Amino acid sequence: MSLEIINTPIFATIQDKGRFSYTHIGVTHAGVMDEYAYYIANMLLGNKKDENIIEIAFANVEFKANTNTQIAVTGAFCELFINNEPKKIWQTHNLKVGDIVKIGKFLEGSKVYLAVKDGFKIKKEFGSYSTTIKENLGGLNANRLQKGDILKINSHTLHHTSRLKDIFHPKYEDTLLLRVVLSYQEESFSAKEKQKFFSSEFTVSNEFNRMGCKLKGEPIKCDIDGIVSEGISFGAIQIPSDGQPIILLKDRQTIGGYPKIGSVLSIDCFKLAQAKPNTKIRFKQISIEKAQKKLKEFYNSFN
Structure with a gap:
């Protein structure tokens, strides 16, 4: 059988x-x-x-x-x-x-x-x-x-x-708006860089697999070059030295040393998982309270 x-x-x-x-x-x-x-x-x-x-x-x-x-x-x-x-x-x-x-x-x-x-x-x-x-x-x-x-x-x-x-049925669109909870490392990014991050349009690159999704767009600058390696959450947005954001997904490494500007709401990562290279990405800030409410609504809908 x-x-x-x-x-x-x-x-x-x-x-x-x-x-x-x-x-x-x-x-x-x-x-x-x-x-x-x-x-x-x-x-x-x-x-x-x-x-x-x-x-x-x-x-x-x-x-x-x-x-x-x-x-x-x-x-x-x-x-x-x-x-x-x-x-x-x-x-x-x-x-x-x-x-x-x-x-x-x-x-x-x-x-x-x-x-x-x-x-x-x-x-x-x-x-x-x-x-x-x-x-x-x-x-x-x-x-x-x-x-x-x-x-x-x-x-x-x-x-x-x-x-x-x-x-x-879901709709798989050419442009995605991903909600982001800012990280505790947001203070390492100037107000100008955070404004640039949330107002810019990025593109999904060919560097996209189960580990993560690297974006292409206006480089985001951080005030620090790196951090002591620490645990990484699902959806974390790393900003490496080239300024191109990397969204970490299900097969991500468990620790990393790039600063993180925030984390994509996990239920939005599920939509990102269905994207193809050249999909357009924009970011929108969401509070931790609203993020938790959205997560509860999503998982409760399957009960």
């Missing part, structure tokens, strides 16, 4: 919410880049909220069902085929033995999520299924998925389907 990878994906990994409480020993947080798509996929299947999922970063991935099951595909709007018949995403699909699933071209967005009923039967490491290649942890053999990989699953013969109403 399994789902089998039958071609060679460029970059697809097993992820879940990530690892918590291990950064003090240098273990990366990891986890899905777009938590909205992740939670919806598991909700559609009636899975546990923290069940594992496949995160697909490039087009053309093919699977074969070796048992009856049900899947949900969410995230980037993509071409989805089952036995060469086009299907819609943001809903469930029932599979029977021998069915071939293909994730084709990405039309909007950059991360597709494929979840299966009851998740994949693999072991957790440090409390998570998430793959972290540079630390040799999680997933299937601690690596990206490859041709011939067999992902064990439970067998289910289901006849119903579930779908997300169109009104709740």
